[in-house]
Amino acid sequence: MRSDQSEDFYKIALSTPNLRALGFTGAPFQQLIWNNVSKLERVCIDAEIWSTSLESPLILLSWLLELANIKALTVSASTLQVLFLIPGLLKIKLPCLGHLESLRVELKPLSPIFSMRLKAAKSWKAALKPSPPPIPDGIVDFLIQNSPSAKVDMINFSR
Template identity: 45%
Template sequence: MCSFEPQRTLKEIVNYACSHNTQLKQLGIRVKGGSSIIFPRISSCQALTSLKLYVYPKGLYINGKRTLFPKYLNLPALTSLDLTYFTFCASDNADHAEPFSSFNSLNNLIISSCTVMDAPILRISSATLVNLIMSYNSPDFTKIELSAPSLYTITFDGIPYQRLSGSSLSSVKQVKIDADISTRFEEFSLILFNWLQELDNIKSLTVTASTLQILSLVPDLFNVKLPSLLCNLKTLKVKLKSLPFRLHLISELAMFKNKSHKEIHKRPEASAEPFFTIPEGIVDILFQNSPSREIDITDYRSPHQIVQWVEIDLKTVIINGGYR
């Protein structure tokens, strides 16, 4: 009877795949535990254009140790990189990690559940990067620096732990945010607002209702003028979907803070689903410097959660069903 050895099997599979290194274009690996055998073999795949690596840690789901990503990986043809559960390392005496600068053809980058070791900053440098997706990354680092003059779309899911900065962000035209928080409401609302201030040249903003709730918690947001905020914004897309239970607190806080808060949807008394609202005035804040506006509201809840629509005063509103 043959015994099954995961590491030996993984090594054989990786070796077989990389033995075709001149023809191998796409490679995806999803594994739990050690990955020491992966990167030495991948580095020989010079024709590789797409790489997906999901290396889940051993031990507890949250506290497991993430895999170290190489400081340098020579894949000149790589255009798409998707990483889950990795740690990026800073260079000697540097205050930042810069793991992607060697990829000279990179167009699409996804980093999920990743962190930075021994530095507070993750620097994403790429002259060719067009699309960036960041999802539920670690709170262990505090800032993301972007040096990507071709970057067009940024998509974010999760808790906004990191502030955003960059010297060439005017190329970004589309931003999608599905924000979540559990505590430190004011801090995370200010971080989200910082993103919008840094990405002031965007034309399309897609957010969830909970993201708008978080933004509404920015201190004095409804009492000050912001002449440089989102001057080119043309389209706001709002996704209505069921909130996690903890985000019920956001709605409560927003309603307490903003006395003129108006509900677009209301929860029936018999329903146990947390209700959510779009804070009154938040749309006007986002469009205050824009010469035109288009609002696209899409509902992703199940039909039994839909109670009624309440008319809101907007120049253009598009309401979609889209149950999922």
């Protein structure tokens, strides 16, 4: 890849008219360009954070903003923590997720490394506090604001 194209390195164009389900695990550094994904119904996201920048949380939010027609969303507790790093997130009015029938939150314990990165991203003062709660207050209501009748399931995973 030539250096003058480096800004395109993390862009992924999706043009998959028959795609019904999509799963992602890792740090969201990939800008997704959504083309012709109208049949996408189920999305599963298990996001982490690798740096203290807001890039990953904002990219993750941009993905959610494109999910107009999905019916089922599965997210991990770490995904909710990454989203919650966006200042004023809960004040945002989502123009998406209006067809959501099911929200599944996987309550996997946060890894020690993820917890350290999360604290560093929030502030150095946070490093002195205990690990963050698995689910930030208000984040589930934020995700279902356009689908208040969506069924919400909390799934516990233990190590």
